[in-house]
Amino acid sequence: MSKLKVYGVAGSRAYRTLWMVNELGLEYESIPVHFADGSAKTREYLAINPNGRIPAIDDDGLKLWESMAINLYLAKKHDKGLWPKTLEGEALAIQWSFWVMTEVETPTLAVLFHRVFLPEDQRDPKAAEDGEQQLQGPLKVLDQALAKTGHLIGSTFTVADLNVASVLAWAKIGRANLSAYPHVEKWLIAAMQRPAAVKAAPRRG
Numbered sequence: 584m585s586k587l588k589v590y591g592v593a594g595s596r597a598y599r600t601l602w603m604v605n606e607l608g609l610e611y612e613s614i615p616v617h618f619a620d621g622s623a624k625t626r627e628y629l630a631i632n633p634n635g636r637i638p639a640i641d642d643d644g645l646k647l648w649e650s651m652a653i654n655l656y657l658a659k660k661h662d663k664g665l666w667p668k669t670l671e672g673e674a675l676a677i678q679w680s681f682w683v684m685t686e687v688e689t690p691t692l693a694v695l696f697h698r699v700f701l702p703e704d705q706r707d708p709k710a711a712e713d714g715e716q717q718l719q720g721p722l723k724v725l726d727q728a729l730a731k732t733g734h735l736i737g738s739t740f741t742v743a744d745l746n747v748a749s750v751l752a753w754a755k756i757g758r759a760n761l762s763a764y765p766h767v768e769k770w771l772i773a774a775m776q777r778p779a780a781v782k783a784a785p786r787r788g
C-alpha cells in the first residue's frame with residue numbers, strides 16, 4: 584500500500600484537500616503542483632488529472648480529481664466523525680458540496696481576485712462588488728441552515744461544513760462583509776481556526 588499523494592499547492596483549491604487530510608490526521612505526500620507554472624500540464628501530471636488542474640490525489644492507485652469529490656471520498660473512507668452517520672446525512676453532505684460549487688464559488692472567486700489576489704492595476708472594484716452582491720442569496724440560505732445547531736448536518740462538524748467553509752474562506756480573505764449573516768460569520772471563523780485548516784492554509788509573507 585503506497586502513501587496517499589496530494590497534488591496541488593496550498594494557495595489554490597488544493598487547500599480544501601489539504602485541510603481534509605490534516606483533519607483526518609492522514610499521512611500523505613504533498614506534491615506541490617502549481618496552477619500557474621506549467622506543472623499542472625506536464626504529461627506526468629495529466630496522467631493523474633487529465634484536466635490539468637489541481638487538486639488531485641492518488642490513493643494507492645485511485646486517481647481522483649475534483650476537490651469536493653476528493654473530500655467526500657476521504658471523509659467516508661477514513662471515518663473519523665466527518666462522515667454523516669445516516670443516508671439522509673450523506674445526501675445533505677452531497678447537497679451542500681454541489682451547492683457551494685454551483686452557487687458560491689464563482690462570486691467568491693470574483694471577490695477574492697478583485698480585492699486581494701490580482702495585481703492592483705488589474706483589479707476591478709465593480710467585479711468584486713458584483714460578486715459580493717451575488718453572494719447575498721446563498722449567504723442567507725446558509726445563515727438559516729446554521730441557525731439551529733451552528734453546523735450543516737446535525738450538531739457536529741462534518742465534511743459538509745468543511746467543504747462549504749473551505750470555499751467561503753476565500754470570501755473572508757476577500758473581506759466580503761458577512762455582518763448581516765451572524766451564524767455564517769461565527770461558523771466560518773471557527774472553521775478557519777481549526778488546527779487542520781490553519782495547517783493547510785498557504786503561508787503568507
Ligand SMILES: N[C@@H](CCC(=O)N[C@@H](CS)C(=O)NCC(=O)O)C(=O)O
Nearest residue numbers: 595596618635636637638649650651
Ligand atoms: N472544479 C475543480 C477546479 C480545479 C481548478 O480549476 N483548479 C485551479 C487552481 S485553483 C487550476 O488548477 N487551474 C489551472 C488551469 O485551469 O489551467 C475542483 O474543484 O477541483
